[in-house]
Amino acid sequence: MTEPRSGLRLATYNVEWFNALFDDNGRMLDDREPSTRYKTTRGEQLAALAIVFTALDADGITIIEAPDTNGHRSTVKALETFARSVGLRARKAIIGFASETEQEIAFLYDPDRLTARHDPQGRPSTTQGSHDAPRFDTTFRYDLDADNISETIRFSKPPLELALATNGGTLLRLIGVHAKSKNPHGAVGREAQIRLSIENRRKQLAQCLWLRQRVDGHLTAGDSLLVMGDFNDGPGIDEFEKLFGHSGVEIVLGTTLDPTMKLTDPHASMALQSRVGICPTSARFYLAPKKRYFEALLDFIMVSPDLAAGFPDWRIWHPFNEPHVTAIPELREALLQASDHFPVSIDLPDVI
Incomplete structure (x- = not known):
């Protein structure tokens, strides 16, 4: 086992249909049957994921599209089985509110370095919403179309809210996110696709405004905060950004001029500042x-301003763009085989 840094x-890390790699008892389906990855067997995808998670060697990983939790399946059991099989330090799993889909948001962590507690914030709303x-x-509740009538918004995958504590006594807040896709699934014809795209975009932005309200609460309280995950969105990602003024990512980062109330992500900043199409991808x-x-x-x-002030190191584990990855052919190929997303990591040098 690798020594902690x-x-x-x-x-x-968004692992494409991680759920399909386990049976109802949480056992890995390490066989030659096809996985959801194109031209990849379940055994090949599991082997690739083992290489990626081992190389990451993270103290804690927010897993997007984690295995399902329902009356028959357990996210925690599946992830802890995987971690034990691979020999990961990050071997204890936790989830928050279960998803309405077969994709959960989970956190896999090293219990020798961290404790993690599901700690949802905010009061439960009535069925009418808040x-x-x-x-x-x-x-x-939010007025999506400026008609003075607020609509109800729900997360199909409720964000995971954790209270973390390191073994050195540092307290952190973490919010894991899998925001709604904007793809116009089910729409027939160009006009219907545009109409549904705009509707999905509004829902996406409303979810991000909801998230931003929570961020405001944490920053006002002086919490050390990380918001991470798959937003299915980003600066300049589609033409509807011009229609609504901001991407959902910009909203969560903060549109205020007050630096104490803004989050930092250098990859998002590069995309926002880019004028020639040069920006990272994940x-x-x-x-x-x-x-x-x-x-x-x-x-x-x-991350919150206090964490950004410690000069953390962000990294996208891209198989072609990250030199430390491209130099290791086995890792490069594993990243391509494991998922359609690549991990994003942050090293916090001052947090022990």
Whole structure:
């Protein structure tokens, strides 16, 4: 087992349909049957994930699209089985509110370095919803289309809110996020696709406004905060950003001029400042109609001003753009085989 480094490494990783790699008893399906990854067996995907998680060697990983929790399946059992099989330091798992889908948000961590407690904030709303940052498994109200009538918003995957404590006594707040996709699934025809895209975009932004209300509460309280995960969104990602003024990522980072109330993510900043299309990417998808790959910046780790002041090191584990990855062919190929997203990590040198 790798010796722990100085400081703290946290990461976020969207593992494409991790759930399909386990049976109902949480046992790994390490076989030659096809996985959800194109031309990849379940055994091959599990082997690739073992290489990636081992290389990450993180003290804590927010896993997006973690295995399902329901009456028959357990996210915790599946992830702890995987960690034990691979020999990871990060071997204890925790989730928050279960998802309405088969994809959970979970946190896998090293219990020798961290303790983690599910600690949801906000009051539960009524069925009518609340305008004031309700608990993430309830209902938020927001006027999506400026008609003076507020609509109800829910998360299909409620953000995971954790209170973390390091063995050195540092207290951290962590929010794991998997925001709603804006893809116009089910729409037939160009007009219907545009209409549904705008509707999904509004819901996405309302979710991000809800998240931002929670961020405001933590920053006002002086908490050391990390917000991480897959936003299915980013600066400049589509034409609807012009319609609404800001991306959801910008909203969560903070649009205020007050530096004490803004979160920091250098990859998002690069995308915001880019004028020639040069920016990092964290996901790679194959578009069959175009017969080519498309890359996007969808995964982020945003931190509060006090954590940013410690000069942390952010890294996207991109198989072609990150030199320490491209230099290791086995890791490069594993990243391509394991998921359509790549991990994003942050090293916090002053946190022990």
